[in-house]
Amino acid sequence: MNNRAPTNNDSTRRWECPWCGGDAQNTTNVVLLDSRACDCGAVAIAGPQIDSDEIIDAAIDYFHITTRPESRGCDALFLQDIERSGIEIREGVLTQDPEAPAPWATIRHLWFRRQKAGDYAVWRKKDSIDWSTLAGSP
């Protein structure tokens, strides 16, 4: 494996995997946004919170999700399409980008992983994601 991204010494563990607790260190083929892949198969995609739709778009591309025509322009429906394709979604950390102008400075990390048989129901009970903030405001 020669695809390790350079590590930094941030005190925040931006890329701490919500599934296995490891630090995701592998680069991905996501081009527009910052992202990492964990050895357990999880992928984190990071972008300005205000542009959460860009993160969702990148995940749809990455996992080759088939979306419904009516999902276009509606992040909540896109997120359903992702889940229905067997991809779990988890919220990661929020960090600040000191170089970005204020509205874009809050960086959201969203995690995606192709679910393994049997663990979906458990996850739904344990964590709940606030879909309204995930989808951003109109």
Ligand SMILES: [Zn+2]
């Ligand atoms: Zn992991």
